[in-house]
Amino acid sequence: MSAVAKFALAVAAMAMVGPLLLKGASHSWATEPWHRADRSSAGLAPDPRTTPEAVVQVYAAPTYGWRGIFAVHAWIAVKDADAARYDRWDVMGWGSGRVVRHNYDGPDHRWFGREPQVLADIRGDKAAALIPQIREAVAAYPWPETYRTFPGPNSNTFVAFVARRVPDLGLDLPPTAIGKDFRPLSDPIGHAPSGRGFQVSLLGLAGLIVAPAEGIELNLLGLGIGVDVAQPALRLPGIGRIGVGGKADHQ
Template identity: 60%
Template sequence: MLRLILIGLLLLVIFPVLASAAKVMSADNSHWSTARRDSTGIAPDPKTTPEAVVQVYAARAFNWRGIFGVHSWIAVKPEKAESFTRYEVEGWGVSSGRESVRIGSYRPPDAYWFGNYPELLVDIRGAEAAALIPQIAAAANSYPYRDRYTIWPGPNSNSFVAHVARNVPGLRLDLPPTAIGKDYRTDGIFGVAPSNTGLQLSLFGLAGVTLALEEGVEVNLLGLTVGIDILTPAIKLPGIGRIGFPQGPS
């Protein structure tokens, strides 16, 4: 039995992480100061898109951190607004007293994350988006860990986006399995999943289980996620992420 458990661990955790490491470390790892942070062209141009827009993105973290996880953020544009506003959490400056929550138009909504191309997870427009924007602002302002940032197991950028998603059911956000920190709950060890389509039990992001329509079945061990997505069929593995049908808006 022990041997079978060890083999299962190798197949489901260690091998996927090693495969992710080989891919990430073989990529071009420029210095953070010169890595791309310009627009990818995914987001619509506010000048030609008067309707309200809500989008959620995730991109591989910079350098070795990208082996394990992604950085996620939310971008919104109210109706007839001339620019997007980004909502995200960053660790830089927190140890010196700066708040972790960053809100503003300081970079493009769809920018490369230090050289890594983002994945669009949610794209909502029109009246539905307009109704969600004030809810997103309120949820962001209620985030309880503004004075803290911990890469693992959280609270971090993914903990923040998951917090907003739990408080804005209309997002129906299914964060990638590589969004380490998404299971670091801000409202106790048990409650709704980030997508609001099921339930989640999580012990400080270190161990837990999620059962939901959007997320499917996920098991979290030390921040690493193994699972099965039933609604959009896929296997979820640490490091690699999803293997199966693509995630995000069609």
């Protein structure tokens, strides 16, 4: 191997591992036992009593324990116009039977002590139009009884599947959503998780995304690194998106 190739590999490895080392150094290792961890509302979902319009929100929060250094857990919450409550869908690996859970918790509740972040927030007529599409996509999820933490299918695979089926969500799952790039060997090429652009991926272990929402993102062993072109930013393993503005869509 030439000196140039070795140098390029070293730079690539540092670009992947460096952010994880930084995240690990700042990570809070003191966590409550899972059964005592805070699962209260983070106050991010509009109150149905004062918000009659339809609402679609997508959330992500760091996973429980040491895995929070690497990855987030994503879920979807919707509220029909004039509805008194939300519907929330997650995929979870514990228990038996179906892994797609309906209303496991409140729409914006903390994920075992971890604060959620809003990835998408759509309201009004646009939300009302998207909700039936989201319900259909949830029902069509092809791995309703299969869960693998790595490389997938997992909770982020589920949210990415829905987002591909409903591209008007405009969802940009962060590179920390490990599992979003999982694609079966029978379907390695298609739309990016945002539902637009291009993706090639081998079981989420190696791949490439070129899309308006995600920009250019390389995936290696589940870790994503890239550049957002439309809203200039870096996309880094363990850290996520660093750059201009957020991507939540308030309408």
